[in-house]
Amino acid sequence: MTELTENDKKWMKQAIELANQGMMHGQGGPFGCVVVKNGLVIGKGFNSVLATNDPTAHAEIVAIRNACQNLDSFQLTGCDLYTSCEPCPMCLGAIYWARPARVFYACTKQEAAAAGFDDAFIYKELERAPADRKIPFIPFRIPTSEKPFQNWKKKEDRTNY
Secondary structure (H helix, E strand, C coil): CCCCCHHHHHHHHHHHHHHHHHHHCCCCCCCEEEEEECCEEEEEEECCHHHHCCCCCCHHHHHHHHHHHHHCCCCCCCEEEEEEECCCHHHHHHHHHHCCCEEEEEECHHHHHHCCCCCHHHHHHHHCCHHHCCCCCCCCCCCCCCHHHHHHHHCCCCCCC
16 A cells, blocks of 8 residues: 655645636536646646536546646656546546556545446446447448558557557
8 A cells, every 4th residue: 555645645635626626617527636747746637528518628638638748748657646536437548548657536436426427337338349338339341441550560660659
């Protein structure tokens, strides 16, 4: 178990304050996140789904985008995320793509569900066969479907991630 420091508490407090700030100003749901590297906050965000009409504008996504811009990098190597709630499936995926060192969260997904933010159905949908999902996923290939991957494999100056 990781022993929490006074700085950890300070950054979590900031994430929670961002959650309240965004919610109180009509930006979106009560979620906030800060990204920290080497003792400095390098990215932050709150849920702004309603303000931007962007269903992907969750606090973690906004904070990751902000931090990556500030770092001029597509990854958060050596960073920690402090988020006011356990990440939803979309944010969890984004976090894994960003590759931070650790994620600290305050409230659980069960607490979010009790407040009306229930992502349990998405977790269940992920377990279903694509054609059996509530929104069907239909394979549709054409003769050139694999061309982008073939070109990617041949690209000598590609950046793997």
